[in-house]
Amino acid sequence: MEKCYICEKGNLQQKKVEYKLYGISLGVYAAEVCNLCKETFYNENESRKMTESAKKKGLWGLKARTKIGEAGSTLDIRLPKKIIDFMRVQKGREVEIEPLGKDKLIVSF
Ligand SMILES: [Zn+2]
Numbered sequence: 001m002e003k004c005y006i007c008e009k010g011n012l013q014q015k016k017v018e019y020k021l022y023g024i025s026l027g028v029y030a031a032e033v034c035n036l037c038k039e040t041f042y043n044e045n046e047s048r049k050m051t052e053s054a055k056k057k058g059l060w061g062l063k064a065r066t067k068i069g070e071a072g073s074t075l076d077i078r079l080p081k082k083i084i085d086f087m088r089v090q091k092g093r094e095v096e097i098e099p100l101g102k103d104k105l106i107v108s109f
Pocket residue numbers: 004005006007008009010034035036037038039
């Protein structure tokens with residue numbers, strides 16, 4: 001049995017694993033899972049299928065960079081069009097914002 005590439009102690013086991021992107025299931029894929037650290041490895045073919053599924057579901061390329069703008073005495077964050085379309089965000093919609101440490105901000109609808 002093959003050893004884990006990460007912890008180098010556990011054994012890799014063949015499993016079918018559900019893969020989620022942004023909390024949305026992309027399906028179930030063949031993977032090798034470490035019985036110790038639980039690290040999951042997908043081969044190139046399975047990775048390609050996951051990418052295709054993400055594209056089909058409109059989840060591909062949603063991660064984006066944006067700039068903080070100024071609006072009077074406050075600052076605002078512009079949302080890219082693909083995020084607006086995916087989340088169906090509208091102007092005036094109320095959101096809850098909450099810092100997660102000093103380098104992450106959670107925006108909840
Ligand atoms: Zn491991």
